[in-house]
Amino acid sequence: MxxxxxxxxxxxxxxxxxxxxxxxxxxxxxNTSIEFREKDPLGTDMVLNLxxxxxxxxxxxxxxxxxxxxxxxKAKLDIGYLHRGVEKxxxxxxxxxxxxxxxxxxxxxxxxxxVAFCRAVEKIANVEVPERANYIRMIGCELAxxxxxxLWLGTMVQDAGAVSYFLWTFREREKLYDIFDQIGGHRFxxxxxxxxxxxxxxxxxxxxxxKEFVNTFPDELDAWHKTLDRNRIFFDRNxxxxxxxxENALEKGATGPTLRxxxxxxxxRKFKPYSKYDEVEFQVPTRLEGDNLARYYVRMEEMQExxxxxxxxxxxxxxxxxxxxxxKQAYPSKDEVYYSMEGMIHDFMMTDTGICPPExxxxxxxxxAPKGELGFFIQSDGTGHPWxxxxxxxxxxxxxVLEKILDGEMIADSVLIIGGVDPxxxxxxx
Amino acid sequence: MALDLSEPLQKVIDGLAEDFSDALIDVYQSSGDTxxxxxxxxxxxxxxxxxxxxxxxxxxxxxxxxxxxSEERFEVIYxxxxxxxxxxxxxxxxxxxxxxxxxxxxxxxxxxxxxxxQTYDMFGxxxxxxxxxxRMYMPEDFEYYPLRKEFPLLGIPGSIELPSSTPDSExxx
Amino acid sequence: MxxxxxxxxxxxxxxxxxxxxxxxxxxxxxxxxxxxxCAIEMMAFAGPKYDSSRFGSEVFRFSPRQSDVMIVAGxxxxxxxxxxRRVWDQMPDPKWCIAMGACASTGGMHRCYGVxxxxxxxxPVDAYVSGCPPRPDALMHALLEIQDKIRTEHSVxxxx
Numbered sequence: 093m094x095x096x097x098x099x100x101x102x103x104x105x106x107x108x109x110x111x112x113x114x115x116x117x118x119x120x121x122x123n124t125s126i127e128f129r130e131k132d133p134l135g136t137d138m139v140l141n142l143x144x145x146x147x148x149x150x151x152x153x154x155x156x157x158x159x160x161x162x163x164x165x166k167a168k169l170d171i172g173y174l175h176r177g178v179e180k181x182x183x184x185x186x187x188x189x190x191x192x193x194x195x196x197x198x199x200x201x202x203x204x205x206x207v208a209f210c211r212a213v214e215k216i217a218n219v220e221v222p223e224r225a226n227y228i229r230m231i232g233c234e235l236a237x238x239x240x241x242x243l244w245l246g247t248m249v250q251d252a253g254a255v256s257y258f259l260w261t262f263r264e265r266e267k268l269y270d271i272f273d274q275i276g277g278h279r280f281x282x283x284x285x286x287x288x289x290x291x292x293x294x295x296x297x298x299x300x301x302x303k304e305f306v307n308t309f310p311d312e313l314d315a316w317h318k319t320l321d322r323n324r325i326f327f328d329r330n331x332x333x334x335x336x337x338x339e340n341a342l343e344k345g346a347t348g349p350t351l352r353x354x355x356x357x358x359x360x361r362k363f364k365p366y367s368k369y370d371e372v373e374f375q376v377p378t379r380l381e382g383d384n385l386a387r388y389y390v391r392m393e394e395m396q397e398x399x400x401x402x403x404x405x406x407x408x409x410x411x412x413x414x415x416x417x418x419x420k421q422a423y424p425s426k427d428e429v430y431y432s433m434e435g436m437i438h439d440f441m442m443t444d445t446g447i448c449p450p451e452x453x454x455x456x457x458x459x460x461a462p463k464g465e466l467g468f469f470i471q472s473d474g475t476g477h478p479w480x481x482x483x484x485x486x487x488x489x490x491x492x493v494l495e496k497i498l499d500g501e502m503i504a505d506s507v508l509i510i511g512g513v514d515p516x517x518x519x520x521x522x
Numbered sequence: 523m524a525l526d527l528s529e530p531l532q533k534v535i536d537g538l539a540e541d542f543s544d545a546l547i548d549v550y551q552s553s554g555d556t557x558x559x560x561x562x563x564x565x566x567x568x569x570x571x572x573x574x575x576x577x578x579x580x581x582x583x584x585x586x587x588x589x590x591x592s593e594e595r596f597e598v599i600y601x602x603x604x605x606x607x608x609x610x611x612x613x614x615x616x617x618x619x620x621x622x623x624x625x626x627x628x629x630x631x632x633x634x635x636x637x638x639x640q641t642y643d644m645f646g647x648x649x650x651x652x653x654x655x656x657r658m659y660m661p662e663d664f665e666y667y668p669l670r671k672e673f674p675l676l677g678i679p680g681s682i683e684l685p686s687s688t689p690d691s692e693x694x695x
Numbered sequence: 696m697x698x699x700x701x702x703x704x705x706x707x708x709x710x711x712x713x714x715x716x717x718x719x720x721x722x723x724x725x726x727x728x729x730x731x732x733c734a735i736e737m738m739a740f741a742g743p744k745y746d747s748s749r750f751g752s753e754v755f756r757f758s759p760r761q762s763d764v765m766i767v768a769g770x771x772x773x774x775x776x777x778x779x780r781r782v783w784d785q786m787p788d789p790k791w792c793i794a795m796g797a798c799a800s801t802g803g804m805h806r807c808y809g810v811x812x813x814x815x816x817x818x819p820v821d822a823y824v825s826g827c828p829p830r831p832d833a834l835m836h837a838l839l840e841i842q843d844k845i846r847t848e849h850s851v852x853x854x855x
Contacts, residue, residue, distance in 0.1 A: 107683060107777040111661035118654055144778050145728065147757035152730055152775055172659035173775040174731060177807040179644075180669055192804060192827075199732035216553045243735070262742035269739070281732060281828065342580055342605075345633025356605070358580070363608055455553035456601065456612070458582075469585055469601070484583040484601070492636040518731050521659060521772075659809075661774055668808055677808030682773045685780035685817045 119156050119168040124499050137165070140503070144173045148251050148507040151517030153491070159503060167498035167506075169491055174521040182481035186446030187213045188287055188423070190481070195281035197485065198519040200243050201236035203272075204461045206285035211366055212457040212468035213287050217449040219421045224412040225289035226368045231302065231405045232275065232284060233459075234398040238309070239268045239280070240462035241391045248388070248511035249320070252329050257316075264312060267305055274298035287447055288422025289415030299406070306402055313395060320388075330384040334497050334509035337382055344496055345489040348464025349390045350513050354382035360460040372404045384512035391514075394462075421447050446476030456484075463487055463514060487520035525551055530607035534576050542568055555612060562598075562615040562624045569600065569613065569630045578602040578611060581627075584637035586645040590671045595619035596647055600627070617647060626652040644669035708852060715851050719763070719789070720842040721751040726762035726786065728779055730769030733796040736828040737768045745831035750838055759785040764841055766834075767818070770798035771811045780817055789849060791821045793837050796828050803827060 116139065143154035152173035158166045178197065182190050187209075194209045195202040207229045214221060246261035269279040275298050276282030276291065284291050294302075320326050336346060341354035351358055359376040361369045377393035379386035416422045419438040428435030451474030458467030464486025471480040490513050498506055527535065538546055538558065545564035550557055560568050572578040582601040589595055594616035602611045617624060626649040627634045636658065638649045643657040646667035656662065664682055666673055725747075727737055741747050741755055748754075756762040759782045771779060783792070794814050797803035800823040802812030814820065821844060822837040 107685065108661040108663050108774070110663045111657075114656050114662045118656060121654075144775060145782055151734075152772075152778075172657075172661075173772055173778070174770070175659035175772055175774070176770060176805045176809045177668055177675075180673075180675055181805070181807050184675055196732050196804075199735060202732075218553070258738075259743050262739060263744070266739065266742070266744045279828075279830065280735065343632050345581065345631070345636075358605060363603075363605075364610070453552045454557070455555050456610070465582065467582065467601075469583070469599070471587060480587045482583070482585040482587070484585075488636065488640075489633065492633060673808070675807055684773065684811065685777045687817045687819075689784050 115156055115168060115170055119158055119166060122166045122168060124166045137161075142503075142506070144170075148510065150247065150510055150515060152521075153510070153515065153517055155498070155506070157498075157503070157506070162502045162504070164498055164501050164503060164506060167495060169495050171488075171491060171517070171521050174517045176522070178522045179481055179483060182478055184477060186443075186476040187478065188442065188446055190478075191283040191285070192281070195283055196518060197483070197522065198240075198461060198463060198466065198487070198516050199281065200516055201240035201462045202281045203232040203236035203284065204459060205466065206283055207233050207367070208457070208459040208461065208466045209468055210285045210287050211459060212455070212470055213447065213449070215457045216453055216455040216470050216472060217287075217421060217447050219288050219418070219447070220416055221289055221367070222413050222416060223368070223410050224293075225414045227405050227409045228290050228294060228414065229285055229367055230369065230372070231294075231402055232290075234401050234405075235268055235271065235302070237398050237462045238395050239265055241395050242268075244391060244511070244514045245316070248508065248514075249326075251507050251511045252326060254326075260312075260316070264309065267301075271298065271301045271305060274301055286415060286423060288418070289413070291415075293414050302402065303406065306399055306406070310396065310399055313392065317392065327385065329505070329508060330388060330512070333384045333505050334501060334512055335381070335383045336493060336497050338380065340496070341382065341493075344493045346464075346493045347486045347489045348460075348462070349387050349394065350464070350490050350493060352376065352378045353386035353390045355380045360458050360465050364458075366457070366459060371408070372401050374401050384508055387512045387514075448472075448474060448476050450474065458484065461486055463516060463519065464490060466519075483522050485519045485522060487515040487517070491515050491520055525549065525556075527551075527556065528609065530576075530604065530609050531556055531611065534572070534609075534611065537571075537575060538568070541571065555610065557599075557612045557614055559614045559616070562617055565598075565600075565613070565615055566625050566627055566630065569602075569627050572602060572611070572613070573630055576604060577606045578604045580605060581631040581633050581637075582610075584627075584634055584641055586641035586647055586669070588645060588669065588671050589616075592619075596622045596645055598624055598641065598647060622647045623650055624648075625650050626655075628653060643667070646670070708850075712849075712851050716846045716849055719849070720845040722753070723751055723764050723791075723838065723842060723845070724754060724756045724762045725752050725793075725838075726757065726759055726765045726782075727755050728765055728767045728769075728782065730767070730771065730775065731798070733768035733799070733828040736831055737766060737795065737834065740831035740834050745835060747835070747838070750835070750842070752838065759783070760787065762786060763789070764791045764793060764838075765818075766793045766795050767799040767814045767820075768795040768828075770803060770805050771814045772809055773811055776811050776814075776817055779814070783818055789845075789853070791841050791844065792818050793822045793824065793834075793841060794818075794820045795824045795834055795837070797825055798827070800825065 137160040140157045144152040154170040156168045157164050194205040242261040246258040249257035276284035336354045338355040357376045357378045374397045377390050424435045424438045429439045449472040454471040456469040458465045467484035469482040473479040545561045548559040580603040585599040587597045596617040600613040640658040794800045799814050822840050824837045
């Protein structure tokens with residue numbers, strides 16, 4: 093079906109005409125590795141739009157699929173349905189003011205986005221973070237990793253058909269929400285990390301809840317492994333589906349569990365360790381097959397490794413301050429603000445001007461977010477606002493890979509492949 | 523200026539200075555990261571050299587920036603990672619303000635496709651020989667380039683259409 | 696505004712009203728327009744701890760033709776606004792809309808070029824929920840307000 097035929101049909105949208113035309117033209121021009129059948133008399137090839145509003149596309153993702161019956165011949169992705177211009181907003185805010193925006197980027201694991209941004213600013217402005225703050229950040233990051241992978245598991249298995257997984261993983265997520273509530277006051281988009289440390293220390297009740305979670309969660313993981321690891325339906329739906337070959341994975345820009353499911357053990361926590369990750373022991377799970385099942389195994393094992401890291405952090409947690417003492421770089425503690433004049437002035441200056449990295453400096457720092465490598469590139473002009481803040485988001489790179497691995501799959505499998513690649517649209521559509 | 527480079531990066535810089543001495547403009551370090559500035563015409567050759575000779579096989583990102591100077595306003599920054607040597611290198615090129623153009627590096631790394639589309643969408647930098655240069659986030663009908671410094675934060679009223687607040691009878695739904 | 700109807704305002708129509716509105720309010724099936732972080736709280740609202748099905752919202756129907764209330768959860772982009780409007784037009788009457796979160800109500804913290812400053816610029820909203828993201832309890836409150844609205848403000852004579 094050519095683009096003219098599509099435009100002539102009455103159901104063409106009357107909005108953004110240039111955009112739709114360009115998208116369908118690009119779909120037609122795309123080269124596919126799939127062999128075309130001879131022109132088929134039943135007329136079963138058509139262009140199908142999956143999204144942007146769809147229960148299974150994990151947010152607002154639009155797929156324009158050229159299908160032949162049930163097989164996808166070519167696929168083109170259209171993103172930008174959740175774009176806000178966060179990079180432009182960053183040019184008008186101080187570094188600490190920007191923290192809540194980072195929460196809302198990868199909104200399944202907001203704590204790791206906070207830590208990523210903090211590490212980037214601390215690198216460019218040369219801020220020392222005390223040890224206790226580093227360990228608290230690691231605990232928060234790993235809890236956020238478990239939270240994100242739990243939601244991935246719930247929705248992917250629900251897409252495969254087992255609806256009750258959604259309820260079980262959300263029950264565990266509620267426990268994590270309670271922990272985050274104790275730590276930072278909010279259920280998930282806590283902006284707990286501050287530049288120079290964290291906002292406040294872990295209370296005893298928070299520590300107790302984390303210990304309890306760490307003790308009970310592995311049993312839940314085992315229970316899920318038992319139901320899914322030998323499940324014939326789950327295997328048939330996931331094995332050999334959405335294969336990303338090892339030689340293609342790095343070239344096409346995959347990152348995170350998608351890349352590790354295809355053989356490359358590239359984990360930023362081991363590549364360039366940040367925030368005390370070089371002092372804890374953990375492994376980086378990898379698989380060679382590159383299909384959906386491999387990505388499932390990688391993520392399940394990552395959850396177990398996260399529990400291991402949290403246990404080690406809880407043992408090693410040193411006593412000490414949770415924020416650096418330097419007034420030009422970090423907020424003073426609330427005691428000082430309320431009871432001393434210098435504290436109040438420092439608080440005012442930090443809110444008004446903020447931390448000022450040296451003029452002309454630029455730096456990049458990335459962390460291993462649950463979805464992949466999340467990095468912030470900051471260029472500074474000497475004021476408290478960044479000159480340019482560029483975000484390297486993992487879901488953006490993974491969606492590019494998705495465009496390539498959807499060719500040749502069936503429509504019903506496309507839903508599972510999207511689930512296996514696990515994109516978050518707030519992250520990819522900054 | 524004395525650079526504090528690790529051994530693999532020192533080899534890279536020496537190799538670049540030897541083979542691409544006319545394309546190489548500047549090498550500097552900032553906050554622990556190494557930046558190499560080259561002439562924009564030579565970007566494909568330099569990138570291919572880095573990929574094949576020095577094993578920079580992973581392209582992390584293609585970043586655009588607006589320096590807001592009267593000369594050479596835009597810059598394009600490539601973020602390269604070498605897994606074998608565990609190093610990261612940034613390659614920069616500065617472009618003119620009037621119709622900024624640079625060759626696309628999709629023939630070197632396929633993943634540059636979407637990154638360059640995003641830079642085109644936000645800054646208006648034209649990547650020649652790109653297989654599919656369309657806008658990424660804003661719809662094609664949008665006429666401006668949002669991340670340029672002169673574009674206001676709140677947008678330009680009327681630049682993008684909003685749906686009507688009454689049901690449209692012409693829609694066939 | 697004169698509502699002329701063939702039955703007139705009699706004992707019979709008010710009793711039918713009460714019955715139908717009672718039935719409607721206790722079976723409000725939401726259509727989740729889950730866009731961003733508020734969608735996660737909406738999923739938690741459908742989850743086991745804050746169960747939405749005990750209030751009648753048994754299933755989250757993702758098809759607009761089968762739902763009563765649309766919960767706009769998350770910031771609305773200009774690009775997405777048209778899709779949301781189309782989905783809203785596809786929902787059959789009577790329908791209600793909940794703007795969940797600060798971003799759907801007024802644009803929230805995103806005061807920038809890409810975000811529509813409130814989905815009430817193109818949708819008739821019935822309940823606004825504040826919060827970023829609002830707790831599932833707050834969303835529950837909004838749903839109960841909608842149920843109240845159905846019971847008290849809606850009449851079967853409006854369905855022509």
